[in-house]
Amino acid sequence: METRAHFTREEINSTVWEVPEKYTHLKQIGTGAYGSVCSALNEKNKEKVAIKKLHRPFQSEIFAKRAYRELRLLKHMKHENVIGLIDVFTPALSLDDFQDFYLVMPYMFTDLSKVRGQLSEDKVQFLVYQMLCGLRYIHKAGIIHRDLKPGNLAVNQDCELKILDFGLARSTDAEMTGYVVTRWYRAPEVILNWMHYTQTVDIWSVGCIMAEMINGKTLFKGKDYMDQLTQIMKVTGVPGPEFIQKLDTPEARNYVKGLPRYPRKDFSMLFPRASAHGVDLLEKMLVLDGDERPTAELALEHPYFDNLRDPDDFPEPLPYDDSHDNDTLSLDEWKRLCFREVKSFVPFPRRDSKRKNTLTMSP
Incomplete structure (x- = not known):
């Protein structure tokens, strides 16, 4: 000092x-x-x-x-x-x-909110892999980010990504509040204001961001909270009674019961530019029930990342x-x-990335 x-x-x-x-x-x-x-x-x-x-x-x-x-x-x-x-x-x-x-x-260099248009599959794959590596680390430390959106994902010109902005992150055990994530990337259980959601709210946000990078446009662009929920249901389909029973309030249960009977959309039609593995990963992340979504650790085992996975990318954090x-x-x-x-701050010797990467990013 x-x-x-x-x-x-x-x-x-x-x-x-x-x-x-x-x-x-x-x-x-x-x-x-x-x-x-x-x-x-x-x-x-x-x-x-x-x-x-x-x-x-x-x-x-x-x-x-x-x-x-x-x-x-x-x-x-x-x-x-x-x-x-x-x-x-x-x-x-x-x-x-x-x-x-x-x-x-x-x-x-920039953040993903400034990167316009559709991205190639190898870029999407590398960026989503890094998001999940970062989330795995954050979640294992016992933290939910809760505000993942393109503007909170910084990228360098060589496509290396860092998760930003922990202003609203809270520890997993802390009391949960409903008004956190920018609405378009907000998991349905946050919109419905459950008090006890889990780390998979961040996985939903990754699914929304991955979909946006593939199609070049926001997946769920609700005008307000209820419109956001309706837009989501039009893609995921309206949930069954098991999901509805998990909702904390009678108001939330009655609202979901009263929605039109939307069927689940075919994700391969929704994302025609994505590979079969990419479509499968999106289907797993964009599931209405947070309990059914994979953890970041499980998502990283998906075949979509077979050519990227490296044990060095998975250090164990202290709680x-x-x-x-x-x-x-x-x-x-x-x-x-x-x-x-x-x-008491002591600088941490930062590891230079050993990832072999020839991708470049331009906003």
């Missing part, structure tokens, strides 16, 4: 950035409700990075808790298909003047310790926890 003397200060789009002097050429590349992101060059190793500055992380207990959770999750992730931390720093020398911290991550996720702490306590996490 460098001292304040080795920091430079500049204003970028009305936001003050104080960063170690080794980071130069800052340029804003994104902004949102919770922070801004700049690309930068690390002069020591000439590596291009993305630096995220959280927007006033200690303005309230809720913001501070969210900042703490994001920092902890990013520190935990050590897989080449999941975004992780290269560095974390604060210009503050002590807890008393600790107001901001910055997260340094690998710079990525994520979410002991503070449900705590109600004071602002000062959250601040102290964040400061401790920033100060």
Whole structure:
């Protein structure tokens, strides 16, 4: 951790950035409700990075808790298909003047929401494989992402993919809430607001994204929640009584019972450009009942990935310790926890990908 003397200060789009002097050429590349992101060059190793500055992380207990959770999750992730931390720093020398911290991550070329049109089967295969490798790791750590969508999947020019944005990810055992995933990629059990869904909500999202890459258009483009559910049922077919019994509320059960009797569509007709194995994988992921969908680990055993599968892609994570996720702490306590996490950061030696890949990506 460098001292304040080795920091430079500049204003970028009305936001003050104080960063170690080794980071130069800052340029804003994104902004949102919770922070801004700049690309930068690390002069020591000439590596291009993305630096995220959280927007006033200690303005309230809720913001501070969210900042703490994001920092902890990013520190935990050590897989080449999941975004992780290269560095974390604060210009503050002590807890008393600790107001901001910055997260340094690998710079990525673009994200899948900016990649337009149909993709070739080998690209789809490689990208979906990487999504599932990343999800396998996340899920084995005990985390559900819950917000998988094209905009949260960063890709480099060589088609290497990283899962982004754990702002809304919660540990598997935490209480579930219904308003998380961007609607078009949201699993039906989330729309129906079950309280106890599982990691297979992320598998549904992968199915939606895979379908979009194959056909070049969004699979389920609902205008609202109920329209979204209707669009889904028109493809999956209306469920039988076993599924309906699993629904938590009488309202959800009555709504599904009242739907027209849509039959399940023929996926080979729906995805004429996909191979037989690709169609089969989509059929398994886009199943209405989350209990019937494969886990990420099981999906990776599918023949669709026979030419890609490599044991090195499946490292075992440590379980994520979410002991503070449900705590109600004071602002000062959250601040102290964040400061401790920033100060205790140790860089993880990142593995260069050994995957043989000749694919290229252009938005």
